[in-house]
Amino acid sequence: xxxxxxAEAAERVQRFILALVEDRSVQDQAQGQDGLGAAAVxxxxxxxxxxxxxxxxxxxxPPFDRSTRDGFACRAAEANTHQLLPLTGQVxxxxxxxxxxxxxxxxxxxVWEIMTGAPVPxxxxxxxxxxxxxxxxxxxxxxxxxxxxSSVRLAAPRxxxxxxxxxxxxxxxxxxxxxxxxxxxxxxxxxxxxxxxGYARLQVxxxxxxxxxxxxxxxxxxxxxxxxxxIRNSNGPMLAALVNAAGGEAMVLPAVPDRNDPLDAAxxxxxxxxxLLVSGGISMGRFDLVENALTRAGAQFFFGGVAIQPGKPxxxxxxxxxxxxxxxxxxxxxxxxxxxxxxxxxxxxxxxALGGDSSPLPRFALAELAGxxxxxxxxxxxxxxxxxxxxxxxxxxxxxxxSGDIAAFARSNxxxxxxxxxxxxxxxxxxxxxxx
Amino acid sequence: xxxxxxAEAAERVQRFILALVEDRSVQDQAQGQDGLGAAAVxxxxxxxxxxxxxxxxxxxxPPFDRSTRDGFACRAAEANTHQLLPLTGQVxxxxxxxxxxxxxxxxxxxVWEIMTGAPVPxxxxxxxxxxxxxxxxxxxxxxxxxxxxSSVRLAAPRxxxxxxxxxxxxxxxxxxxxxxxxxxxxxxxxxxxxxxxGYARLQVxxxxxxxxxxxxxxxxxxxxxxxxxxIRNSNGPMLAALVNAAGGEAMVLPAVPDRNDPLDAAxxxxxxxxxLLVSGGISMGRFDLVENALTRAGAQFFFGGVAIQPGKPxxxxxxxxxxxxxxxxxxxxxxxxxxxxxxxxxxxxxxxALGGDSSPLPRFALAELAGxxxxxxxxxxxxxxxxxxxxxxxxxxxxxxxSGDIAAFARSNxxxxxxxxxxxxxxxxxxxxxxx
Numbered sequence: 001x002x003x004x005x006x007a008e009a010a011e012r013v014q015r016f017i018l019a020l021v022e023d024r025s026v027q028d029q030a031q032g033q034d035g036l037g038a039a040a041v042x043x044x045x046x047x048x049x050x051x052x053x054x055x056x057x058x059x060x061x062p063p064f065d066r067s068t069r070d071g072f073a074c075r076a077a078e079a080n081t082h083q084l085l086p087l088t089g090q091v092x093x094x095x096x097x098x099x100x101x102x103x104x105x106x107x108x109x110x111v112w113e114i115m116t117g118a119p120v121p122x123x124x125x126x127x128x129x130x131x132x133x134x135x136x137x138x139x140x141x142x143x144x145x146x147x148x149x150s151s152v153r154l155a156a157p158r159x160x161x162x163x164x165x166x167x168x169x170x171x172x173x174x175x176x177x178x179x180x181x182x183x184x185x186x187x188x189x190x191x192x193x194x195x196x197x198g199y200a201r202l203q204v205x206x207x208x209x210x211x212x213x214x215x216x217x218x219x220x221x222x223x224x225x226x227x228x229x230x231i232r233n234s235n236g237p238m239l240a241a242l243v244n245a246a247g248g249e250a251m252v253l254p255a256v257p258d259r260n261d262p263l264d265a266a267x268x269x270x271x272x273x274x275x276l277l278v279s280g281g282i283s284m285g286r287f288d289l290v291e292n293a294l295t296r297a298g299a300q301f302f303f304g305g306v307a308i309q310p311g312k313p314x315x316x317x318x319x320x321x322x323x324x325x326x327x328x329x330x331x332x333x334x335x336x337x338x339x340x341x342x343x344x345x346x347x348x349x350x351x352x353a354l355g356g357d358s359s360p361l362p363r364f365a366l367a368e369l370a371g372x373x374x375x376x377x378x379x380x381x382x383x384x385x386x387x388x389x390x391x392x393x394x395x396x397x398x399x400x401x402x403s404g405d406i407a408a409f410a411r412s413n414x415x416x417x418x419x420x421x422x423x424x425x426x427x428x429x430x431x432x433x434x435x436x
Numbered sequence: 437x438x439x440x441x442x443a444e445a446a447e448r449v450q451r452f453i454l455a456l457v458e459d460r461s462v463q464d465q466a467q468g469q470d471g472l473g474a475a476a477v478x479x480x481x482x483x484x485x486x487x488x489x490x491x492x493x494x495x496x497x498p499p500f501d502r503s504t505r506d507g508f509a510c511r512a513a514e515a516n517t518h519q520l521l522p523l524t525g526q527v528x529x530x531x532x533x534x535x536x537x538x539x540x541x542x543x544x545x546x547v548w549e550i551m552t553g554a555p556v557p558x559x560x561x562x563x564x565x566x567x568x569x570x571x572x573x574x575x576x577x578x579x580x581x582x583x584x585x586s587s588v589r590l591a592a593p594r595x596x597x598x599x600x601x602x603x604x605x606x607x608x609x610x611x612x613x614x615x616x617x618x619x620x621x622x623x624x625x626x627x628x629x630x631x632x633x634g635y636a637r638l639q640v641x642x643x644x645x646x647x648x649x650x651x652x653x654x655x656x657x658x659x660x661x662x663x664x665x666x667i668r669n670s671n672g673p674m675l676a677a678l679v680n681a682a683g684g685e686a687m688v689l690p691a692v693p694d695r696n697d698p699l700d701a702a703x704x705x706x707x708x709x710x711x712l713l714v715s716g717g718i719s720m721g722r723f724d725l726v727e728n729a730l731t732r733a734g735a736q737f738f739f740g741g742v743a744i745q746p747g748k749p750x751x752x753x754x755x756x757x758x759x760x761x762x763x764x765x766x767x768x769x770x771x772x773x774x775x776x777x778x779x780x781x782x783x784x785x786x787x788x789a790l791g792g793d794s795s796p797l798p799r800f801a802l803a804e805l806a807g808x809x810x811x812x813x814x815x816x817x818x819x820x821x822x823x824x825x826x827x828x829x830x831x832x833x834x835x836x837x838x839s840g841d842i843a844a845f846a847r848s849n850x851x852x853x854x855x856x857x858x859x860x861x862x863x864x865x866x867x868x869x870x871x872x
Binding site: 048057061092097116118137165167189195238334364365391404417430 | 607674826
């Protein structure tokens, strides 16, 4: 298969995702229910999951005209006269406005003391801040009874405008409004919103199950002391961590040697998953059997080879299975940094979509390049790098011995993006980094 | 207390962290053990935790001269003659080089077929790629026995240089090298490294316990239908999610009304934690009792008020407790966006340090501003915003009704940083975002 550009390969993954989402919504309509497979979880355990229901306001937000300051509820026109106004009520957060007369209403020419978060009494149209008030006490004293007979004025030359320091009832949301849609990954802000709206439990999407299959005659499990020509299987645990962090549920299969029968058997075993990740065995050699095994299993390939570094041999396709939609798979290169980079670039977006997450992946941001980069054009590069993420974010390439250099990778925290046409990037340039 | 600039406030938190780290290392030396409190966890569950031990190479990496390509192990000088060279051996990943003669050594004038990841035989100093080879078969056929009698040459005008397509033994790491230091938060790359080096379990730091205390007469729990002047406690669940995401263990105390006795009791209850977060009750009003309650508990304040928006009233200090180092606390403003922003700015770095995490927080990156910003100078602003995190990352302010507008916050995914001196930021400018 010919090499695709990074943009073309990303586009093919996106097309697959769009078809998936469309298919799912057709299915939802037919079944009259959520096709994701959802479960209710307690709010305290919902962070990191994907919303399978929308969050709606159960009442207006704020539910009353809310004071944003400690100060005095007033009529702005009266306050702006800078006359002393009698203090005839007080309202704290959590209280229903009553006032001395018990009417719940601010009478003309009066002011009430009000606290941040408290409901503004009827009749008031502004709050002036306690810092801008001048007091006059009929009787000097500190008890509430004594102070209730005092007067207050807005200190000149300050003025207030109608609405000042008040958030009007319903200005954030109206009862019944959809505030967050299904498909959003739940973070602290969504937890706060759900709490505000009375969701003690949330419907979340089922985590997609991802079969992980590392291949290679040289691999031994982490507990085993490797022979002279062997290495430990690091891709299995690494991909499991990537899958879990991306919201999936990793099913790590035992590493498979470079032989047809065990490879075929492992692929059959993976058919129960929602996504299959194979690592290794996809370059040019005689013992690179993965592509053949996938072909024997009936694979349709969407691409096999992308003009990127690292990760050029990455392949994407799907496998038929009886009575079920086809199983999407990625065959990731065996070198660990290649495997991780291609996971982020191609597998993570599809995994997110399978889990009902509508936020686009991978995530990129900008930073200033420390040191310059020079190289041959032709490949879009995603090079292990370290960004300091300070207020003046600076990213520096991690020195590495190639895509097998796990130690260099473990000292990195992002990938520097080098566009395919670049031959040189000057120190101090603003560059793209892929957030890992 | 006078308002500090953002930089001064961040500096005071950093100074506290430095003292903490220094104190801890003195303690470690005295006790001859790790002061963090560490526990061993299985590699598969270590992601997100903080390393309490260094990861060391258990052998050279790579452990042998490793071929990075499928191709032919050769002597570069001989290959560069473009003569046909007899193919006298084959080595796959996981195999010990043997060769037809069984010597394990590449004899002069010969080449061996070699696979990606396989050990390069003694005598070879380069690998030329299978894509660059021309074959001559003594007997045409496909079986291994027949092909072992064939010859191969490097196709002219290609040449190889000594070392090409080989990663030399030990070039990534030497046996015993410290590859990752304690204090690193474990991600997929560190999992891969630990697996490579044979760590089936990892020593990780204990999660700091963070007491969370929301205050306010107006608060009811999420399960309760609030009265007309009440609202549900959203800061408690939100701060718990923030704490857990930052690697802490949230201890959510019941919300406390604005009265001295319950507040004093709750603060006493929190003294067993590693960090205390109080939200609400710290602005100017008569019923803002948190500062007084902390003062009664013997608080030393490092700051109380920072020139930021939102979150200006945030306070930082510590509380004495018998027989133990003082308990650091943050009094966060009650408005949810203020609470979240000040958590990220000040509490998260200290929480990370308490958990042994040496990576600096908060994390900032750059993006292009969509739309312009105008406002008054004087406060460093951290405004809820939405970044698309695409290849051309663009950030846009979330329209909001102030720092109580949780719905706007839930539609955001970062904070736009506006420097204190800015009065205007043009559309298309490269701006800082705080990653949440």
